[in-house]
Amino acid sequence: MFLTQTSSPAPPEGKDIEKMVEKYEGASARRTLSGPVGLFVAIVAGLFALFYLYQSKFGIISPEANRGIYVGITVFLCLLLYPASKKSPRNRITILDAVLALLAVVVTVYFVINYGQMANRIGFVTTPDLIMGLIAIVLCIEATRRVTGNVLAVIAVIFVIYALFGPYFPGILSHKGFTLHRVAGFLFSSLYGIFGGVAAIFANFVFMFMLFGTFLEFSGAGKFFIDFPYSLLGRARGGPAKVAIIASGLMGSINGSAAANVVTTGTFTIPLMKRVGYKPHMAGAIEAVASTGGMLMPPIMGAGAFVMSEFTGISYWHIVLVSFVPAVLYYMYLYLMVEYQARNLGLSGLPKSELPDPRHELKQGWYYLLPVAVVIYLLVNGYSPGAAAFWGITGCVALSWVRKDTRMGLKEIGNALVKGTVQSLTVGATVGTIGIIVGVVYLTGLALKFSSLLLALSGGILPVAILLVGVAAYVLGMGITATTSYVILAVLAAPALQELGVEVLAAHLIIYWMSLIGNINPPVCLAAFAGAAIAQADPMKTGWTAVRFGQPLYIIPFLFAYTPILFNGPTPEVIRAIAGAFLGIYMVAGFTQGYQLRKLNWVERILAGISAVMLCWPDFNTDVMGFVLMIMLLLWQMVTIRRQRAGASDIKIQQ
CATH class of the missing domain: 1.10.8 (Helicase, Ruva Protein; domain 3)
Incomplete structure (x- = not known):
């Protein structure tokens, strides 16, 4: 389906990284389309990325177009690229897929064109509004089911049922209930449901930084982010494990996916860790924990800093500054664990003869740090995240021309646009469904009810409440991404923590950190499983080892609640x-x-x-x-x- 990538670094030993990313991000196997259909889908994906690049530079056309096109075209691509079931063909689309994808376009066009009228007659839902709303709800849930599995799709269905049949729910969860017209109209025609704030966050921030990460990879920066730490620390005791810590922290902060980070850097670091003496399950666990920590590492935090800024109203730069110390604590602990393990096992590093010269590597690739520096500079000086990502992407293209073997011409730029869009679907597929969940929360007042329930279950005891939030985040993390888990719990659980005296930012950071637990904590821990697959180790053993190496995920959230570690005190x-x-x-x-x-x-x-x-x-x-x-x-x-x-x-x- 895609044009051939010629400039990005080849994966070590020919491993198929894209297939591994799909498998261990919780995403279904994607179709491979060729011929006119594949070209058509690639063109749509490329134009989709160009549209949001254009908006990042010249401003949003309108809220309804910005959000509607993002959700609509994302669903359109998901329905074409991801089969409905295991029995569906993997090399062509079916008639049902084509019909559903066409309906996604119709619904999107209807919303964008008629949003003004729907907003003016808010509360009055016409028959066309109802029909389009029901179609939009079904398509969003189906796209989520196809891409990420059943968990989030089932949760969304339960929330819709809750909105419709409120009087039949027990105790504090009971409410008066809403008609189908009211539910469908609110979720579709307002900016509080499918096309609500979550869609805006993902369209303007998350997607743009995923695209930035793809352009960094195509420009050759991904290779530098691995090769330079390798040359610097390869000789140290247990050197490859320390390389994994630095490389995964750098890459993970940008790409926003722990599992994707594992299969990108882990294909290089895990075999080297095994070579110097780390047991397979230990090598896989170290890479999983290092990759998970990338989403905690400023300045990008896997786009988490931008999402949190939108939810809390606190400036991006303040979130980045206060998150630096906790992130350093996380990686300091992992570094010490690696060092102590190497001493316990009597491990050494790699021979100097096999390592590149650090000065040579730095000289060859230091300029790859410039796009990241540009992004940070622009964000500090008040530019929007989208604009910062735009100039970061522009910088990647310009710097790719420094070396002949990484130059990005029109073909490579097209490949990067298409690949960035397609890779974003594993996250974007959830946006409409999250909007449904959040919309029901707003419509029914569930946030207050959930907060009351959490307070009741915890007995008003803060440590118990934090543990309950952690359990909820862990359960959600078994089937959905950390960002998705954070967004849902930020709406439901943050108010309860705040009511118990936790400051706003501390409450959100507690939820965000705990949303990452699912990456490494068995029985379903996708990042650890990805590491185990590369290391050829026992998945469960790798997962439990990752828990031991990732202790700060369980400890530091309590420090947010009980200490002024976030610079929120004298x-x-x-x-x-x-x-x-x-x-x-x-x-x-x-x-x-x-x-x-x-x-x-x-x-x-x-x-x-x-x-x-x-x-x-x-x-x-x-x-x-x-x-x-x-x-x-x-x-x-x-x-x-x-x-x-x-x-x-x-x-x-x-x-």
Whole structure:
């Protein structure tokens, strides 16, 4: 279906990255279309990307066109590119697919043309409005089902049933119920349902940065983001694992998908980790955790920073600044875990003769950092995320011409536009369905009911409420993407956390971090499963190992609630909270891995765990006690190490 990509770096050992991304992003297998039909779909996908590039530079034509075209054409492409069932043909579209795709276009045109009239007669739904609304609801849910599976589609159906049959639901969930006209009209004809704020966020921010990530890849930057850390850290103890941490953090911040990041960087890093001595399940787990952390890493945060900014009304730049320390804590812990594991196993790095020269790699590719720098500069100076992404993409194309083998001509630009659009469908397919869910929440007042239910179940106890949010995020994460999970819970759960005294941004960051748990926590952990597939390891063993290496996902959300780690307090308190968090995470790594300056016995390991809890606990006295215990433990290790060395020297002298 697509034009052949000639400039982007080839995947290591010929692995089919696109197929792996589909499999481990929770997406169904995509059709491969050729001939006139394939060309037609590719042209539509390319023009779709060009339309949003144009809007990013010259401004949104109108809200209804911006949102309507994004949802409509996304559904159109999903219905053509993703088969209805396993029995459907994979190399051609069926008559049913063509009819449904055509209906998606009709519904989109109707919405864009008639939105003004529908807005003027809000509350009065005509028969054509009802018919188009019902078709739109069915098509959005069907597109989601085809691309991402049944979970989110079933949730959306349950929400529609809830809107229609409110009086039949028990207790606090009960409401007066709404007619089919009211439900379909609200979800279709207003900017609070299918074409609501979620569609705007994905069209203006998420899609543009996914497109930016594709252009970075085509320009050769993806290769540099792997090769440079490889040349720099390959010789270090357990070097390939440290390469995975840096490369996955860089790539994951931009591409916004942990599973896609695993199969992109993991095809390179996992075999190298296995080669230097990491067990297969451990190599897969390290890559999965590193890739998941990319969505926490500023400045892009997998587009999470932009989505959060829209929900909270807090500036993008403030979110980025306060997210930096938690992201560093996450990767510091992972780095320590890798280092301690390498020491425990007696691992070494790769031979210098096999590694490229870091200076040469930096000289060859330093300019690939410029598009990212341009994006950051523009965002800091008040440009819209879309405009920043536009100039970042423009920079990628310009910089690709520095080297002959990466130059992007019209053919390569066309390939990047098409590939970026098609890859975005795994996320875009959920937008209309999320809009249905959010629309029902607004229509029925479910957010307040859910908050009351959460408060009742938790007994008003904040730690219990956070745990319940984590469970909800984990369950949702089994079947939908982290961004989708965050959007749903931001509407439902954030008000409850705020009612318990958590600040707005802290509440949203708690939900966002916990939405990533599903990537690594069994039984369904797509990022870990992707790592296991590349490493040829046991999936469940890889998943449970990933949980051990990804402990900050479970710890740091509590710090958001109980400490001023987000710079939301007096300066002395902020400094103490950050220092305590860093020291606490250091001790958590020692406790989990059973190693610090040397291997720890079980007593020392327990003391390290106690010190970690004290340092992370939001109290000055416990911080002091935890710090003293940490110093005593480290001094004891230094003394015993010195004794061991002295004993070894005496033995040598006697010999």
